[in-house]
Amino acid sequence: MIAFLSSAGGILLKIVIAFIIFLLGLIIGKFAGIIITKLLYELQIDQILETIGVKFFFSSAAGRLVSFLIYLGGIVLALNQLRLTKIATITLGAFFAIILAIALFFGVTSAIKDLFAGLYVKKRLLGKKTIKSGAVDGKILSIGLTGIKVLTREKDVLFMPFSSLLK
Numbered sequence: 001m002i003a004f005l006s007s008a009g010g011i012l013l014k015i016v017i018a019f020i021i022f023l024l025g026l027i028i029g030k031f032a033g034i035i036i037t038k039l040l041y042e043l044q045i046d047q048i049l050e051t052i053g054v055k056f057f058f059s060s061a062a063g064r065l066v067s068f069l070i071y072l073g074g075i076v077l078a079l080n081q082l083r084l085t086k087i088a089t090i091t092l093g094a095f096f097a098i099i100l101a102i103a104l105f106f107g108v109t110s111a112i113k114d115l116f117a118g119l120y121v122k123k124r125l126l127g128k129k130t131i132k133s134g135a136v137d138g139k140i141l142s143i144g145l146t147g148i149k150v151l152t153r154e155k156d157v158l159f160m161p162f163s164s165l166l167k
Contacts, residue, residue, distance in 0.1 A: 025074015037063030
């Protein structure tokens with residue numbers, strides 16, 4: 001009976017420690033993400049990227065990535081405390097494989113849709129120098145396999161997938 005109680009106490013202690021590790025991972029991840037975002041924002045990384053034509057909020061994305069990696073580390077350390085690292089590795093691997101498969105499926109579906117839409121749209125675009133579709137009005141720079149490049153009046157180069165031209 002005493003052996004059972006001491007064993008149960010040891011398991012309970014491991015669960016409490018694992019929970020504390022998990023919470024610390026969440027707290028540290030959140031603060032690290034905020035610090036990275038603010039640091040990169042103060043270094044004006046987003047503005048530098050915009051001057052070379054890249055419109056992407058790098059500081060925010062980098063902050064989220066750092067937070068996510070620290071969260072993941074906290075989860076792995078907590079599961080390691082419970083001696084469940086092998087199960088966690090397999091579960092996380094399966095999770096990421098499923099996410100990757102879903103992303104690939106939607107990417108391939110979109111590409112196939114644009115290829116077939118291109119068969120119809122290319123016939124309408126032959127010989128045209130300009131295009132007006134929705135809010136986009138500009139000069140056709142090139143016609144590709146899945147869409148066209150358009151130079152707008154504001155001198156922005158846009159890529160318009162063929163499927164967007166069918167609407």
